[in-house]
Amino acid sequence: MAITNIKNLKEFSTANERFEGAHLLCPGCAHSMIVRELMNATDDNLVIASNTGCLEVSTAVYPYTSWDTSWIHIGFENAATAASCAESMYKARKRKGTLPDPDAPVKFVAFGGDGSTYDIGFQWLSGAMERGHDFTYICLDNENYANTGGQRSSSTPIGAHTSTAQAGSESYGKTQRKKDMVAIMAAHGAPYVAQLSPNKWKIMAKGFQKALETEGPCFINTVSPCTTEWKFDPKDTIHLADLATDTLMFPVYEIINGTELNILYRPKNVIPVEEYLAAQGRYKHLFKPENKHVIERIQKDIDAKWEYLQRREEARV
Amino acid sequence: MSRGVLATEKRGVRELGAEEKVGWDAVPQGVVLNSFDNILKENVSHVKPEDRDYSDFNSYTATVASWRVIKPVYNRDICIDCQNCWVWCPDTSIISRDKQMLGIDYDHCKGCGVCVEVCPTNPKSLLMFGEAQELEDALAMWPEKKKKAK
Amino acid sequence: MAKKFELNEVEVWDGNYATSQALRQAQVDVVAAYPITPSTPIVEGYGAYKANGYVDGEFVMVESEHGAMSGCVGAAAAGGRVATATSSQGFALMTEVLYQASGMRLPIVLCVVNRSLASPLNVRGDHSDMYLGRDSGWINIDAFNAQEAYDLPLCAFKIGEHLDVRLPVMVHQDGFTTSHKAQNVRPLQDEVAYKFVGDYVPVDDMLDFSRPVTHGAQTEEDWHFEHKAKQHKALMDSTKVIDEVFKKFKDLTGREYKRVETYYMDDAEVAIVALGSSVETATLAAKQLREEEGIKAGVVAPRVFRPFPYDLIRDALDKESLKAVCCMDKSAPGGAMGALFNEVSAAAYTTQSRPMITNYIYGLGGRDFSIDEAKRIFKEQKAHADAGHITTPIQQFSGVRGPKLGFFETKRGN
Numbered sequence: 001m002a003i004t005n006i007k008n009l010k011e012f013s014t015a016n017e018r019f020e021g022a023h024l025l026c027p028g029c030a031h032s033m034i035v036r037e038l039m040n041a042t043d044d045n046l047v048i049a050s051n052t053g054c055l056e057v058s059t060a061v062y063p064y065t066s067w068d069t070s071w072i073h074i075g076f077e078n079a080a081t082a083a084s085c086a087e088s089m090y091k092a093r094k095r096k097g098t099l100p101d102p103d104a105p106v107k108f109v110a111f112g113g114d115g116s117t118y119d120i121g122f123q124w125l126s127g128a129m130e131r132g133h134d135f136t137y138i139c140l141d142n143e144n145y146a147n148t149g150g151q152r153s154s155s156t157p158i159g160a161h162t163s164t165a166q167a168g169s170e171s172y173g174k175t176q177r178k179k180d181m182v183a184i185m186a187a188h189g190a191p192y193v194a195q196l197s198p199n200k201w202k203i204m205a206k207g208f209q210k211a212l213e214t215e216g217p218c219f220i221n222t223v224s225p226c227t228t229e230w231k232f233d234p235k236d237t238i239h240l241a242d243l244a245t246d247t248l249m250f251p252v253y254e255i256i257n258g259t260e261l262n263i264l265y266r267p268k269n270v271i272p273v274e275e276y277l278a279a280q281g282r283y284k285h286l287f288k289p290e291n292k293h294v295i296e297r298i299q300k301d302i303d304a305k306w307e308y309l310q311r312r313e314e315a316r317v
Numbered sequence: 318m319s320r321g322v323l324a325t326e327k328r329g330v331r332e333l334g335a336e337e338k339v340g341w342d343a344v345p346q347g348v349v350l351n352s353f354d355n356i357l358k359e360n361v362s363h364v365k366p367e368d369r370d371y372s373d374f375n376s377y378t379a380t381v382a383s384w385r386v387i388k389p390v391y392n393r394d395i396c397i398d399c400q401n402c403w404v405w406c407p408d409t410s411i412i413s414r415d416k417q418m419l420g421i422d423y424d425h426c427k428g429c430g431v432c433v434e435v436c437p438t439n440p441k442s443l444l445m446f447g448e449a450q451e452l453e454d455a456l457a458m459w460p461e462k463k464k465k466a467k
Numbered sequence: 468m469a470k471k472f473e474l475n476e477v478e479v480w481d482g483n484y485a486t487s488q489a490l491r492q493a494q495v496d497v498v499a500a501y502p503i504t505p506s507t508p509i510v511e512g513y514g515a516y517k518a519n520g521y522v523d524g525e526f527v528m529v530e531s532e533h534g535a536m537s538g539c540v541g542a543a544a545a546g547g548r549v550a551t552a553t554s555s556q557g558f559a560l561m562t563e564v565l566y567q568a569s570g571m572r573l574p575i576v577l578c579v580v581n582r583s584l585a586s587p588l589n590v591r592g593d594h595s596d597m598y599l600g601r602d603s604g605w606i607n608i609d610a611f612n613a614q615e616a617y618d619l620p621l622c623a624f625k626i627g628e629h630l631d632v633r634l635p636v637m638v639h640q641d642g643f644t645t646s647h648k649a650q651n652v653r654p655l656q657d658e659v660a661y662k663f664v665g666d667y668v669p670v671d672d673m674l675d676f677s678r679p680v681t682h683g684a685q686t687e688e689d690w691h692f693e694h695k696a697k698q699h700k701a702l703m704d705s706t707k708v709i710d711e712v713f714k715k716f717k718d719l720t721g722r723e724y725k726r727v728e729t730y731y732m733d734d735a736e737v738a739i740v741a742l743g744s745s746v747e748t749a750t751l752a753a754k755q756l757r758e759e760e761g762i763k764a765g766v767v768a769p770r771v772f773r774p775f776p777y778d779l780i781r782d783a784l785d786k787e788s789l790k791a792v793c794c795m796d797k798s799a800p801g802g803a804m805g806a807l808f809n810e811v812s813a814a815a816y817t818t819q820s821r822p823m824i825t826n827y828i829y830g831l832g833g834r835d836f837s838i839d840e841a842k843r844i845f846k847e848q849k850a851h852a853d854a855g856h857i858t859t860p861i862q863q864f865s866g867v868r869g870p871k872l873g874f875f876e877t878k879r880g881n
Contacts, residue, residue: 009400010416016362021409021425022329022379028429032407043362045676049541062690063336064376065350065681068361070673073683074540074567081534082541085499088525089545090674092496096523098547098667100675104360124537127530201404235430238405338689341696346633347572348694349671350681357677
């Protein structure tokens with residue numbers, strides 16, 4: 001596979017973009033940062049499938065496409081199936097000699113938001129992972145159904161306000177914890193699973209390259225701070241991602257073959273989660289005295305998860 | 318208003334929604350959009366954007382400049398070509414060639430301001446100004462280097 | 468290279484096995500499938516060919532029927548021949564993607580072994596699934612027996628993949644009555660069958676990187692209508708290619724298919740319009756009634772259910788001799804007349820003769836439809852004809868226990 005040189009940003013910046021501007025994503029959206037980085041991390045041909053979601057409705061609204069490579073959208077739930085069965089077609093045509101350019105390397109990638117990954121497309125993703133296709137699934141995790149105005153998903157963290165898990169006089173927002181999708185994917189025995197964040201561009205680009213190079217189904221959960229639904233200024237997207245990784249709300253790590261866990265980023269100074277929560281409108285209500293316990297709970301969960309990850313890393317099981 | 322660097326005859330030439338509304342007989346079969354007008358002779362990731370034959374269906378040919386109320390202005394004199402702005406621009410609007418930052422694509426920039434936030438120089442090499450601000454005037458009022466508050 | 472399968476001139480196959488052989492001979496590139504009664508043996512058969520080197524394509528057993536059709540769409544956009552099979556609840560689960568496949572103009576072949584829809588759950592044959600998909604933009608072809616369940620998938624690839632069509636095609640057969648009933652089938656030899664179907668011609672191929680394409684774009688109010696209009700035109704115009712392909716198939720095999728099949732209709736006074744295996748039952752009844760009682764009974768059967776052959780139905784019914792027609796719908800009508808009644812009535816309204824038309828709901832959940840019952844229905848039509856008006860409610864139920872059910876009265880006659 002032909003990978004782009006990502007030794008440093010200068011080298012990386014020589015990549016020729018295959019994701020075009022004048023898409024309809026919100027100003028400051030992290031989705032497009034992540035997508036650009038994936039596409040720039042390789043110069044192999046790409047077949048990309050997208051679930052319905054912000055990315056899809058913003059990059060392929062007739063009569064415009066922002067994609068300079070093969071791209072397909074079918075429905076909300078089935079990008080993993082589209083990409084994986086396009087890969088099956090590739091294998092069949094390679095065997096039969098009907099590919100237009102049989103020697104050109106091709107990578108198959110599926111994108112989904114957390115709604116389509118954690119919820120409605122969960123079954124399709126699980127099926128594609130189990131079948132062992134050579135493809136990479138990337139979840140653009142902004143922790144809500146942002147495309148439809150910010151409803152809760154099973155990725156929405158406890159305490160967050162969404163339009164269907166509202167904070168109010170009787171409620172502190174969502175009462176359930178975020179689903180651990182990375183663990184679930186690792187439990188499929190996938191050869192490469194990771195959680196990455198766009199602020200750590202090099203770790204993310206390396207992770208993307210690793211997933212693309214790895215034969216078999218790979219899954220990457222990427223943190224995608226959502227200016228519209230997390231409620232922060234569009235200029236602060238990377239700042240929010242910094243807070244996400246440095247509070248360990250989003251630990252950055254990989255799991256190889258379902259067992260070998262490597263922490264890819266250890267913050268020098270771990271920031272208390274209040275700072276991350278305070279930077280977003282969706283957590284504003286947690287700072288009322290009656291909701292203090294929720295913040296404590298979130299911090300406790302973070303600490304426990306970090307402890308768990310470190311132990312897993314050490315144990316190599 | 319400047320369209321920014323490396324504008325081509327095709328880049329950002331149409332407002333979204335301003336395309337000709339053709340009839341059912343003239344729309345493509347299966348709603349398929351081709352990205353380019355030509356048959357590519359080499360891998361597209363080896364062709365610079367300004368050398369590509371973008372089709373009218375490519376959003377490269379559309380502009381979202383009207384979304385902006387503030388815009389980033391680029392000051393070449395201070396820039397160290399670190400490419401932070403390039404890697405984090407959500408709108409493919411930082412134009413870098415041969416490891417050098419050349420400037421901004423004002424056809425596609427939405428004015429989010431991320432590039433300014435991630436710019437590490439002192440003073441910053443990118444700053445936000447009102448959309449109506451002339452570039453020359455903006456550059457003339459560039460701030461001096463700030464001393465770090467201890 | 469796939470091994471050749473040795474075939475006798477006459478084989479004894481059930482409808483499912485016949486269909487699986489047709490898929491094998493078409494050398495489908497990707498079959499993405501999920502098992503469901505009664506279509507399961509089609510994909511099992513295909514799995515056996517795959518396991519023993521009789522096909523070169525990929526066989527992807529997905530996690531659901533929605534996944535099966537999603538996989539077919541993804542694979543078809545990647546520029547190769549694609550097929551699958553399903554029934555009933557599986558068909559229902561696929562429905563979302565059926566519309567996407569046709570809107571994206573991907574020539575997938577779906578072999579539907581017709582079965583009822585729950586609730587209550589039932590595994591037997593009726594046409595509920597066929598009717599559920601009737602507005603999904605697919606070409607729908609109906610096989611009435613095992614031979615046709617072999618012949619028509621071969622035609623389906625050739626029709627759907629034709630450059631003037633590029634639409635997905637369903638080939639229906641009745642669950643159990645056709646799918647599990649062993650009958651004599653005359654297959655083509657592998658190379659003859661493949662030559663008839665021809666090589667797949669990719670269009671907007673996702674694996675052709677010299678021309679990157681975006682599939683599945685969104686269209687809002689400025690554009691959606693134009694795209695749907697274009698798609699409908701392609702479906703309506705596909706009749707020309709369907710007729711051509713049927714003609715080529717006849718030239719090759721001597722077996723003739725028409726978009727509307729007619730039996731004993733030249734001088735018919737009463738007729739039954741039906742789909743599926745009931746066509747053979749009704750035809751036998753018509754033959755016997757003519758011989759035994761001199762009742763001039765005939766049968767009309769839409770071989771192609773979509774695009775609905777309004778022109779040929781009109782022509783089949785436009786005769787002075789024809790007085791009464793009964794449309795037989797094997798699907799719970801859900802608060803309306805049966806679909807066949809509605810379509811046929813629309814076509815008959817354009818005739819000079821305007822025969823009387825009634826509707827029977829029959830055979831739900833695999834309830835048997837006998838020659839005797841078909842004769843009774845013919846005789847009832849004869850009574851309408853003799854009276855000069857419809858003597859029963861327009862819609863009745865055939866073969867259901869309990870008090871008579873009937874809905875909607877005519878204002879003509881009396």
